[in-house]
Amino acid sequence: MTEVRVRFPPSPTGYLHIGGARTALLNWLWARKNNGKLILRIEDTDADRSTQESIAGIIDGLTWLGLDWDEGPYFQTEFSKDHQQAAQKLLDSGHAYKCFCTREELEKKREAALAAKKDVRYDGTCRHLTPEQIREKEEMGLPSVIRFKVPQKEGVVAYEDKVLGTIERAYSDIEDFVIVRSNGKPLYLLCNVVDDIRDRITHIIRGQDHMTNTSRQVLLYQALGAPIPVFAHMPLTLDLQKKKISKRSHGEIVSVQFYREKGFLPWALCNFLVLLGWNPGTDQEIFSREELIEAFTLERISKVNSVFNYQKGNAKFFTDPKLIAINEHYLRSMEITELAQLVKKELEAEGLWDEAYEGEKQDWFLATIDLIRDRFHTLKDFTTAGRAYFSDDYEIMAKPLKKNILKHPELKTWLPQLGQRLGELESFTEEEVERVSREMAAELGIKPGILINGMRTVLTGQLAGPSMFAVLVALGRETVVRRLRNIDHLYEA
């Protein structure tokens, strides 16, 4: 059996977006499943739009996602000789011809056709030029492009698509497309095929937006005498208005970088992305890498475009709710030591990291992040909502301040008192702090919740959180007492 070889060929004209990441992911899965190879090929033939930052961004993005490749990155521009040779071969074999029509002429014809609501295809003006006419034009110094000579015959060009079945297109519906620019530089359609042949690509997994390219590229494979790879066209990802998601119209929300900055787990993003247009045929939605590689098949890729459910301006669901849910799932269930490494980076970035968290305070650190992760959504929450566990410099949220502190002015004296009692405790355990708290509430003739939620606000700044007695123990006696004693400033504003 021949080796499975797939490729991810981004054009470096912007950051890596989730559509590209999804394409990379499916190719990666297919390579890994078959013990094959994934080739990263940067398609930088559009010199005007390609940038170094973009190349770095794509590589960064893939690396962060954990999508490793086996060959490359190759750069398409390094193989321009191959492309030119292929073009010459097509010219020599009569599969292509020189076309001297100018852009202006073509543009005029296209507009006229569009205005007349007619076909906008190339009319074949230069297809039947005699060798003498060609020589004449060349001697006059007229620039020319090279067009592929689409067979003028009955019937269809067909290919088998792993997800869509047989795709057919009549020869007569395909125009003589340009394969080399007038400046001598070959175009995508040709380069892509030449590179795939050279890289011995066996499966081409790409978006349905390439379907018309595929029909034309099949012609190229045939003319070049190369075997045709297996195609799998995946459905596109659209926005709620059913428009293709793009960097241009959707901005950062579709960039992989955004999710990294927002504290998402890379595998959670992959898990979400793979479910956009693929499913295993079972109810399973959460997969480890190994499970996903095992379960993945080309045939189960959906034919239907999916919607990235993102509503602008929604603070709670700042991206697709399902993505957030999957991220939460991993945040809550992943190995705590693995999570610790990620939280460490977050704390370091905020200047809150303490080396002792990997030394004498390690048990405390692991227990604490395990305690608070249940209500968190992203890694960022550890330094925002969870900041009070690692620093005295945390914000008291307005809502709990009003509801749990200002509403009960007596807390100004009660809380320091409670702090005093907690400080005098012989053993600072959940049972003991609970006993003391409830006893004091009973003495005062108030509901325990007033004291408890007052403490929550003062000690964590948050409206919600884990069991308060567990929180007290996590914070430790010294911190609890210090914070409870110093609350006058809360009443000042």
Added chain:
RNA sequence: GUCCCCAUCGUCUAGUCAGGUCCAGGACACCGGCCUUUCACGCCGGCAACACCGGUUCAAAUCCGGUUGGGGACGCCA
């Protein structure tokens, strides 16, 4: 205007190829209840879809035709 692809809950989707076990299953979201010191934690429950019309058949989400709707492509971009 031409060509190609597609059509199940709000969203992601199972079921379609091999018609009956589907008055359509799961997940997310939403709503309600429980737990409780709080909560965007957890548990339990609920709402919610086969685009439309015709045909084939004892029987259609499933097969066929049409309609409508959506998407993609129609560059000397990739």
